[in-house]
Amino acid sequence: MEIDKTNRMNALFEFYSTLLTEKQMNYIELYYADDYSLGEIAEDFEISRQAVYDNIKRTEKILENYEKKLHLYSNYVVRNEIISEIKQLIANDKADHQEKINQLLDKIQEIEEE
Known part of the structure; x- marks a missing residue:
């Protein structure tokens, strides 16, 4: 298998x-x-x-x-990828990442509204 x-x-x-x-x-x-x-x-x-x-x-x-x-599974996978990226950006703790974090959060919002 x-x-x-x-x-x-x-x-x-x-x-x-x-x-x-x-x-x-x-x-x-x-x-x-x-x-x-x-x-x-x-x-x-x-x-x-x-x-x-x-x-x-x-x-x-x-x-x-x-x-x-x-699309429950595929949305779950995408959300987890975005969340991982956000966590990585937060861990780097650089102010210049704020715009990217906001873009990623917007993507999550879009998925949840589908």
């Missing part, structure tokens, strides 16, 4: 899990967060490996569609 995809699915799951069915939540959590194989999940739920695979693929698309429409 690709690490980047695993991390992305886990992040999207954190933001959108409450919008999924219980079965979708269970399969995605077991597969991505708990690193269960398709066979292990199939055995636990007494269904075919193919049924688990199909459900996981369908749920991945659902999570990606939620993100495409709502």
Whole structure:
């Protein structure tokens, strides 16, 4: 399993899990967060490996569609990057950074208003 995809699915799951069915939540959590194989999940739920695979693929698309429409995860990432930059500027404690800090704070405000 690709690490980047695993991390992305886990992040999207954190933001959108409450919008999924219980079965979708269970399969995605077991597969991505708990690193269960398709066979292990199939055995636990007494269904075919193919049924688990199909459900996981369908749920991945659902999570990606939620993100495409709502942008909760991408906005979270952008906000954290801006906040890190602000903290770095504040740590440098130079007066000439005030304008840059204000620009970054404006960006955060724009994201929150979307």
